[in-house]
Amino acid sequence: MEKTLVLLKPDALARGLVGRVITRFEEAALKIVGVKMKLMDEEFTRKHYFDLEERAGMDVYNTTARFMQSGPVIALALQGVDVVAKVRKIIGSTFPDQASPGTVRGDFAHQTKASSEVSGKAVMNLVHASGNSEEAKYEVELWFPESEQFEYETLAEKFAY
Template identity: 45%
Template sequence: MERTLVLLKPDAVQRGLVGTIIARFESKGLKIVGLKARTFERSLLEKHYEVHKERPFYGNLVDFMSSGPVCAMALEGKDAIAVVRTLVGKTNAREAAPGTIRGDYGMSFSNNLVHASDAEDTAKFELGLWFSDAGELSDWTPADLEWRYSVKEEL
């Protein structure tokens, strides 16, 4: 099983899409192992997006992400990183395929509703930032695990 970070950005919160987006991940069969929502400290956002610090959009991105509440989630599942990235769709929501979260609900390149870790090392780093206390993450087994996966073949 793999874990990944998903951030529902301020535009998703402001538009009342948090429940709808979470339902997409849960319906796919991903398990929520961490969840919190609030307006996060600017220092956390700067550290999270530090890889983009030299890029022209960095300041606007940090401003946007600190403009209101964000819902941070740790999701778990088989190949969770790739599965989440597929569900989210292309960064530019106008180019995202119908059926993806951005394709169905977005129209912007910058205000694109969701951040999702792009690789295993990134997910590990980002989960450590957003869920730095191990007690914020829950280890549990869904009662319907055998209906989500072919346990004998896939797990």
């Protein structure tokens, strides 16, 4: 069983989509082992997006940081078999205009002007999810110390595993 991080971004909360997004993960038999609401300050944003400036540039980092600090986010630590890949499929492409129908972003994210060109514009795509297992390990540990992760048995675990 692996773990991954999902953040419901300020636009998901502002639009009242939290329950509908979380339902997608529960329907896929993914287990919530941690949940919290948080306002991201500059220091925490830098820790979370530690490599974004290097990968995408200062403009992208600054725009993303401003957006992520514009309101509360809900963080989920999810657990399951191949959970990183499953979550990426459930949420869909980063860019709303490229996300398939049936995915979180394909069904709910707004098309933004030039959404496929991030330069200077925050992509309002409702959720962040770890991109790979290494990133997931770092992000889950950053957001959820061991004492804030919970163990319990779900019906899916009881009957499927």
